[in-house]
Amino acid sequence: APLAKALLEGGLTTAEVTLRTPAGIGAIAAMKAAAPDLLVGAGTVLSGEDVRNSVEAGADFLVSPGMSSGLLAALGEHRPLMIPGVATASEAMSRHEEGFEMLKLFPANIAGGVPALKALAGPLPHLQFMPTGGVSAENAGEYLALKNVVAVGGSWVATQADVDSGDWQGISRKAREALSAISS
Numbered sequence: 774a775p776l777a778k779a780l781l782e783g784g785l786t787t788a789e790v791t792l793r794t795p796a797g798i799g800a801i802a803a804m805k806a807a808a809p810d811l812l813v814g815a816g817t818v819l820s821g822e823d824v825r826n827s828v829e830a831g832a833d834f835l836v837s838p839g840m841s842s843g844l845l846a847a848l849g850e851h852r853p854l855m856i857p858g859v860a861t862a863s864e865a866m867s868r869h870e871e872g873f874e875m876l877k878l879f880p881a882n883i884a885g886g887v888p889a890l891k892a893l894a895g896p897l898p899h900l901q902f903m904p905t906g907g908v909s910a911e912n913a914g915e916y917l918a919l920k921n922v923v924a925v926g927g928s929w930v931a932t933q934a935d936v937d938s939g940d941w942q943g944i945s946r947k948a949r950e951a952l953s954a955i956s957s
């Protein structure tokens with residue numbers, strides 16, 4: 774709850790909570806309850822059970838590191854909520870054929886970063902990307918300046934250490950700094 778408030782206070786509108794620990798689902802519900810205006814998505818969604826639990830907890834969107842036939846089938850009516858991870862042009866084309874228009878480039882820094890996104894914009898101008906993995910305060914602005922990038926994701930704004938020590942003001946400050954670096 775305090776993390777959700779700190780992110781909103783810092784001017785961010787959207788957060789992703791990865792399901793890498795048993796606390797993930799509870800955290801999504803707590804964040805939505807504390808800050809209904811914050812869009813809270815579930816990340817690391819790998820299975821039908823993750824999809825069901827996330828939607829039940831109030832997740833506004835779903836994110837996965839990639840896509841599998843099992844996960845695709847399990848999405849069912851929730852397919853429009855999913856931002857699937859891709860790392861190549863072929864994966865991007867397959868996801869588009871399945872109906873996805875917004876994709877996560879993951880891991881962005883290893884999958885080619887800014888030059889890869891510029892190159893993909895040529896043949897695949899109809900696709901939008903959310904790079905995550907290796908995005909930082911230093912390079913977020915460069916990513917967001919690309920016409921095929923609609924969002925970036927990164928853990929630098931709220932690190933494990935920030936959350937463990939309850940440094941909510943520090944998280945709000947980093948959120949503000951990120952936004953001002955991006956808009957300048």
Ligand SMILES: O=C(O)C(=O)C[C@H](O)[C@H](O)COP(=O)(O)O
Pocket residue numbers: 789791816817818836837838905906907908926927928929
């Ligand atoms: O598992 C998922 O669904 C994810 O969304 C992955 C995370 O977004 C990135 O791993 C964050 O990467 P860093 O900002 O470099 O820490």
